[in-house]
Amino acid sequence: MVAQVHGSTAESRYAALFPGQGVQRPGMGEPWRDTPSWELVESVSRASGFDVAELLLSADQETLSRTDHAQISVFTASLLAWSEFRRLDPETHVVAVAGHSLGEYSALVAAGVLSVADGGWLVGERGRAMAAVARQRPGAMAAVMGGGIDQVAELVESARAEGADLWVANHNSPRQTVIAGSRSAVESAGVRVADAGLRYSVLPVGAACHTPYMEAAGAALRRALELVDFRAGALPVVANVDAAVHYGGSRWRELCARQLVGRVRWVDTLHVLHEDLDATAFLDLGPGTTLTALTKRTLPTVPSTSRVPAPH
Known part of the structure; x- marks a missing residue:
């Protein structure tokens, strides 16, 4: 069984x-193993x-922490949740629909x-390319909490002016921004963040996603994108890199390529879904409750x- 949608009405969009x-997380596919959707x-x-x-x-968690393993497993679990x-x-x-970073590929399938x-196939190729880059040029990411995007961006620019490889990677909520770059730059940023009275948490990843560090993975991803068919689709998708409404078609090749190295504009995405597309409720599909928390x-x-999913 799967938990039902609560608090909705017949008019909810x-x-x-x-x-x-x-x-x-380990065992995250278990709730769907005996469902018709498992054929996915x-x-x-x-x-x-x-x-x-x-x-x-x-x-186990160590196996799932590998970039390529994490991406294909989360992608599939999200499709199982959508299908059921x-x-x-x-x-x-x-x-x-919309997806956060990797989740954009789940959204494109759902649409x-x-x-x-x-x-x-695309998620497999993307994950392999990103994992290879992370081995060659390790990076880091950290969540900065308590400040707005402008304040965090100013801290990042200050670090960059001093030669640090550091960028804003994700704008996740009004008070949470993810920064990414070299390991030393992300570590040093912790001092700036603390001095500004903000909180800071290093994320368990070994890559600087959504930064120029991923440019080396871009060529492989672009080759893969040219080999698949982006169809018309049935639902609009709000893209990470521009927070704009897109439908199907070849435009997604460029959007997906840009997303690899560009900032995830999640706060803007949620506002567009609600204010421009008139969504009156949000549904977080896949493992965990991260997007529910960010939306709230x-x-x-x-x-x-x-x-x-309810436990068996």
């Missing part, structure tokens, strides 16, 4: 949200070249812009629900 890398696991495995069932059911949601609640009115096979901090008066 949902935006479906899909999480990115970092929400993975074999489809993604064939397309990506990973044993996705092993990752979803048996892999549509199977169990086919009448729920979904008006748009019908990418097939499951093409989405799985950004739009506290708008209902936000996690599609959390």
Whole structure:
């Protein structure tokens, strides 16, 4: 069984949200193992070249922490959540989708812009390319909490003016911004953040995602993007890099390539979903409740629900 949508009405207009890398955990595929949607696991495995069932059911946290493993497993778990949601609640009115970082690929499949096979292959190629870059040029990321984006951006620019490899990577909520860059730059930024009276938490990743450090992975990703078909789709998708509404088509090749090295504008994305696309509620699909928390901090008066699977 899967937890039902609570607090909704027949008039609710949902935006479906899909999480990115970092929400993975051992056994996260277990709630869907005996559902009709589990056939998606074999489809993604064939397309990506990973044993996705092993990752979803048996892999430990160390195995799942690898960039390529994390991405394909979170992508697949999110598709399982979406598939079961549509199977169990086919009448729920979904008006748009969006995904955080990696989750954008889940959103594109949910919207019908990418097939499951093409989405799985792209995520596999993206994960491998990013993992290779992280081995060659390790990086780090940290969440800065308590300050607005302008304050954090000013701290980052100050560090860059002194020669540090440091960038704003994600604007996650009005009071949470993720910075990324070299390990030394991210570590040193902790002092600036503390001096500014803000909180700081280094994330458990070994790559500087959404920064120029990922440019080396861009060539491989662009080659992969040229080989898949971006279809018209059935739902609008709000893109990370420009927080604008897009439908299907080849424009997504450029958007996905830019996302690899560009800032995730998540706060703007949520506002566009709510204010421009008239979403009156949000649904967090996939492992964990990260996006539910970020949505509540950004739009506290708008209902936000996690599609959390009930235990067997």
